[in-house]
């Protein structure tokens with residue numbers, strides 16, 4: 537296989553993002569620092585004396601990762617990590633320390649676009665070591681009830697995602713990862729919920745930081761807050777954002793062709809654990825199609 541190896545990347549300087557946590561509703565500040573080669577992505581709980589939680593699927597809390605992805609390690613927990621993980625994938629960032637003031641990432645506007653803006657504001661630097669890249673080695677189907685993920689080898693990350701909520705909210709979208717396409721087509725898509733679930737979630741201590749500004753809310757008659765919507769099929773685009781973020785918990789970006797039907801955080805991360813335990817991922821040394829066209833680079837990195 538011919539191709540070049542990309543070098544690892546991190547931020548040029550630190551950047552701070554402040555807001556509220558989607559589920560716990562607490563003020564949330566994330567300070568994102570550059571990190572040495574081979575650090576990976578590591579969360580730090582400032583409020584717990586600097587306990588660290590590595591962004592890895594082995595740390596996913598399987599019982600809690602339903603509405604958001606929750607990681608726990610060293611007696612510390614971090615919640616709603618999926619959107620910053622997706623942004624890291626989208627900008628090919630390999631190493632950073634995400635220092636949190638509390639248990640949850642700030643939800644910001646419910647999408648990944650503010651992480652992208654913050655990373656670009658901080659600047660991105662190339663490091664001296666080659667980046668790791670994982671590839672799907674053979675076709676696999678992972679099915680549980682009506683949820684399905686099918687994967688096969690590919691020279692890039694591509695996904696077709698399908699959602700079907702009650703036969704009413706049905707969308708599908710295909711996406712192939714490049715920095716340009718991620719920023720344009722996926723990063724601005726907001727998280728969403730159903731009006732009928734809001735009371736139940738809040739009674740269970742979740743979605744306390746949710747609002748009409750940071751989540752699309754779908755009611756009996758359709759979307760209740762169209763002013764917050766960017767794309768007509770934003771729900772499925774956000775599912776792709778979540779899938780990208782969850783798959784980044786492999787510890788490195790993955791290439792492969794994925795077909796996902798009715799997935800969610802718990803199912804995505806169970807699938808990723810399956811890929812690892814069944815040896816369906818292999819580290820590759822050459823990236824067959826990873827370089828973007830020079831036009832895209834000129835447009836977005838000038």
Ligand SMILES: [Zn+2]
Nearest residue numbers: 618727774778
């Ligand atoms: Zn999400």
